[in-house]
Structure formats: structure tokens, C-alpha cells
Amino acid sequence: xxxxxxxLARLQFAFTISxxxxxxxxxxxxxxxxxxxxxxxxxxxRRVYRDLYRFWSKIFAxxxxxxxxxxxxxxxxxxxxxxxxxxxxxxxxxxxLSYEVLTAFFLEAGFLGIMLFGWDRVGRGLHFFAxxxxxxxxxxxxxxxxxxxxxxxxPSGYEIVDGRFQPASWLAVIFNPSFPYRLVHxxxxxYLTTAFAVGAVGAWHLLYRRSRDNARQLDAARVMxxxxxWMAAFVAPIQILAGDMHGLxxxxxxxxxIAAMEGHWETSQGAPLLLFGLPxxxxxxxxxxxxxxxxxSLILTHEWNGTLRGLKEWPADERPNASIIFWSFxxxxxxxxxxxxxxxxxxxxxxxxxxxxTRWFHTFALMMGPxxxxxxxxxxxxxEVGRQPWVVYGQLRxxxxxxxxxxxxxxxxxxxxxxxxxxxxGVGVYYLLRMMATGPVPQLADQPQTGGPGQPQQPMRPISAxxxxxxxxx
Numbered sequence: 001x002x003x004x005x006x007x008l009a010r011l012q013f014a015f016t017i018s019x020x021x022x023x024x025x026x027x028x029x030x031x032x033x034x035x036x037x038x039x040x041x042x043x044x045x046r047r048v049y050r051d052l053y054r055f056w057s058k059i060f061a062x063x064x065x066x067x068x069x070x071x072x073x074x075x076x077x078x079x080x081x082x083x084x085x086x087x088x089x090x091x092x093x094x095x096x097l098s099y100e101v102l103t104a105f106f107l108e109a110g111f112l113g114i115m116l117f118g119w120d121r122v123g124r125g126l127h128f129f130a131x132x133x134x135x136x137x138x139x140x141x142x143x144x145x146x147x148x149x150x151x152x153x154x155p156s157g158y159e160i161v162d163g164r165f166q167p168a169s170w171l172a173v174i175f176n177p178s179f180p181y182r183l184v185h186x187x188x189x190x191y192l193t194t195a196f197a198v199g200a201v202g203a204w205h206l207l208y209r210r211s212r213d214n215a216r217q218l219d220a221a222r223v224m225x226x227x228x229x230w231m232a233a234f235v236a237p238i239q240i241l242a243g244d245m246h247g248l249x250x251x252x253x254x255x256x257x258i259a260a261m262e263g264h265w266e267t268s269q270g271a272p273l274l275l276f277g278l279p280x281x282x283x284x285x286x287x288x289x290x291x292x293x294x295x296x297s298l299i300l301t302h303e304w305n306g307t308l309r310g311l312k313e314w315p316a317d318e319r320p321n322a323s324i325i326f327w328s329f330x331x332x333x334x335x336x337x338x339x340x341x342x343x344x345x346x347x348x349x350x351x352x353x354x355x356x357x358t359r360w361f362h363t364f365a366l367m368m369g370p371x372x373x374x375x376x377x378x379x380x381x382x383x384e385v386g387r388q389p390w391v392v393y394g395q396l397r398x399x400x401x402x403x404x405x406x407x408x409x410x411x412x413x414x415x416x417x418x419x420x421x422x423x424x425x426g427v428g429v430y431y432l433l434r435m436m437a438t439g440p441v442p443q444l445a446d447q448p449q450t451g452g453p454g455q456p457q458q459p460m461r462p463i464s465a466x467x468x469x470x471x472x473x474x
Contacts, residue, residue: 023067029194100144107137193372199228200369232343257386279322
């Protein structure tokens with residue numbers, strides 16, 4: 001691949017979106033988790049739910065802020081690097097992205113202040129309502145962003161007038177053929193990402209802070225670990241089922257992507273499942289393939305002798321890069337299966353009343369903490385690289401969507417992004433990890449009582465709240 005303006009623009013967008021997607025995939029699930037915690041606290045009046053809510057709300061605030069900052073950068077690239085895409089598809093993509101701002105972002109911004117700083121200023125009902133609205137806002141954001149992306153993958157409801165895409169039916173545009181599957185798959189991925197991050201924090205405190213923590217801190221670690229394992233046990237299998245349905249939809253609308261994901265070059269009936277191999281785009285073969293006979297057709301078509309089209313069915317310049325998505329897809333699947341294994345193991349340990357005492361399992365859960373983020377990234381690579389060479393599938397090539405910019409200019413901005421992101425977000429992630437390592441800090445008896453919304457306390461600056469938590473854990 002030549003480092004021309006097209007490839008550099010793709011690398012720049014891939015880099016910025018890879019950073020950005022980590023934060024929404026965490027905050028979408030975390031916002032819902034906060035709503036559950038506050039609801040349980042209101043129902044049971046157990047202080048552990050209040051302590052966990054206040055702990056994770058600080059982490060949510062930092063993560064949400066970094067997600068907003070990293071998302072703003074991407075929107076500028078539509079004008080700087082992808083102006084031809086904006087000119088051709090702006091009449092469709094522009095309104096969809098605007099709806100995300102008008103619904104999700106305004107909803108989140110409007111209630112986020114009450115959620116974070118209204119704990120001692122509003123009543124319990126209003127505060128819980130604000131938390132729920134923030135959670136719904138994050139889901140609205142996923143709805144509109146995935147609708148826009150799905151339309152680029154499976155465009156529908158449009159007509160082309162003077163070389164520009166014009167909406168013919170907004171319902172068909174929004175609810176395009178792949179959108180429902182992508183929405184379910186991504187939402188479940190966000191919940192699993194949050195669950196495994198929460199579970200890792202709980203496992204860390206069960207492993208390494210058992211002798212230092214008081215009883216309430218240990219209780220908080222057990223509660224968050226238990227809730228995370230329930231989510232893993234039930235949602236991971238559902239996610240695998242949703243992924244299978246998404247795969248059938250992709251086979252119908254983007255068969256070239258499926259052929260590249262599976263490493264198949266020849267059309268065949270009863271196609272094998274390639275477990276491992278090395279796709280070679282030049283020689284048009286998958287070297288050193290390890291395969292299971294007929295299983296590929298059974299999984300992808302649900303028929304023993306189902307027909308799968310090979311990559312040779314498409315011209316060489318219309319094939320996605322199988323060398324990349326063959327492995328990114330397998331990484332995503334391997335992580336998903338491991339998630340399900342951890343969830344099922346937790347059920348066995350829970351049944352044997354050993355969930356909080358089995359240290360090897362806590363180590364396993366701690367190591368799986370980043371797994372949700374890795375699965376999201378590998379799935380995103382599979383989706384986006386598998387769409388190439390199209391930016392609007394089958395209609396607009398990526399090479400025809402890039403701006404008239406020189407490669408050196410894109411390279412300079414990419415280098416600046418790399419440096420700035422590694423510094424700014426490196427510090428942000430370090431700060432988040434420190435907060436997670438500190439854990440929930442229960443209120444001491446000699447501190448002012450902060451029973452929850454509606455109960456007064458001394459106002460506290462936003463940053464000082466997080467810093468006090470860090471200092472208490474030193």
C-alpha cells in the first residue's frame with residue numbers, strides 16, 4: 001500500500017475513531033449501570049449502592065469528557081480530509097449527525113449537571129430521573145451514529161441527483177437493512193465492556209486490598225464484582241447469538257466482506273470453517289489453512305451444504321483486505337467466547353458459594369478487564385476495513401471521497417494527532433486507573449452525613465471530589 005493522501009486520511013480517521021470509540025463503548029454501559037445502582041439504593045436503602053454510585057459517577061464524568069473531546073476531532077475531518085464525501089452524501093449524513101446532537105447530546109448535557117453536582121441540591125426522585133435521562137441520552141447517541149454508519153454500509157432510501165445522494169424515504173435511510181443488527185450488537189458490546197471493566201476493578205480489590213479495606217469497602221468490591229459476573233453470564237451468550245444474526249445479514253448484503261473474513265477464495269458448497277491461516281491477496285489463496293469441513297457453511301448459512309461465494313467472484317479492485325479482517329474477526333470471536341466462558345464459570349462458582357474466595361478466578365477476571373475494549377476495536381476494524389474499497393458501499397469509492405489535499409499535509413496532522421492524543425489521553429487514562437485502584441471510599445462516621453439527594457452538605461469543587469477520593473486511598 002502506498003502512503004498517498006487517501007491512505008493517510010484513512011489512517012488518521014482510523015486512529016481518531018479508535019481512540020474515540022473506547023469512551024462511548026464504556027460510558028454507554030456505565031450510564032445504565034449508574035441508573036441501576038441508584039435505583040437499587042432508592043429501593044433498598046443499602047449504603048453500598050450509594051457508595052458505588054458516587055465512585056463510578058466520578059469515573060463516568062472523566063470518561064464522558066474525554067469522549068466528547070475525542071469526538072469533536074472527527075467531525076472536522078469531514079471537512080478537511082473527506083470533503084467529497086460531505087459534498088456527495090451530506091444531505092443524508094448531515095441530518096443524521098445533527099439529530100444525534102439535538103437529541104442525545106442535549107439530553108446528556110442538560111441532565112449531566114444535575115446527575116454529577118445535584119446530589120445534595122435536588123430531591124431523590126429528580127436526581128434519579130436525571131441519571132436515567134443521561135443513560136437514555138447515551139443510547140440515543142448510539143442510535144443516530146450507528147444509523148449513519150449503517151447507511152454507509154447498506155445504503156437504502158435514497159436517490160442520486162446530479163451526483164449527490166438525496167433522501168427518498170427517511171424511514172428507509174434510518175432503518176436501513178443492517179441498522180437493527182448493528183445497534184443491538186454495539187449496545188450489547190458496550191454493556192459487556194462496562195461489565196468487564198467493573199468486574200476487573202472488583203476483582204482487583206478482592207485480590208490486593210483485602211487486608212487494607214474495611215468491611216464496607218470489601219462489601220462494595222463484592223457487590224460490583226457480583227453484578228459484573230451476572231452481566232457476563234447472561235449477556236455474553238446473547239451477544240454471540242446477536243453476532244450470528246448480524247453475520248447472516250452481512251452475508252446477504254455484503255458477501256465480499258464475509259468471504260474476506262472467512263478467507264475463502266473459491267465459491268463452494270459445504271465450505272469449511274478456516275480456524276487459522278494466512279490470506280495472501282497477491283496469490284489469491286489462504287496459506288497454511290487449518291479448517292473444519294463444512295462447518296463454515298453450517299455457521300454462515302445454517303445449511304450443511306450451503307453455498308459460500310469466494311473472493312474471486314469480485315474484481316481484484318473491489319475486494320476488502322482479507323489479510324487484516326481475517327484476523328481481526330477471529331480476535332473478536334475469541335474474546336467473545338472467552339467472555340462467555342468466564343460468565344459461565346462465575347455461575348458455577350456462585351452455585352458452589354466460592355465466587356468471592358476463588359483467587360485464580362479473580363485473576364482471570366482482572367486480566368479480562370480490557371477485553372471489551374479490544375473486542376470493540378477488533379469488531380470496528382472488521383466492519384470498516386471489510387467495507388473497502390467503498391465509503392458508501394457499492395456506490396462511492398473511498399478514493400473518490402477524499403479531499404484534494406497533499407499527502408504531506410495529512411501526514412503532518414496525523415503526527416500531531418498521535419503526539420497530542422498520547423499525551424492528553426495518556427494522562428486521562430492514568431488518572432482513571434488511579435481512581436479505579438482507590439475504589440469506593442465509604443463515608444466515615446466523623447464526616448458530614450451525605451445520605452443522598454436532598455440532604456445538605458458543604459459544596460465541593462468538581463475536581464476536588466475526585467482528588468479527595470484518591471487521597472483517601474493513599
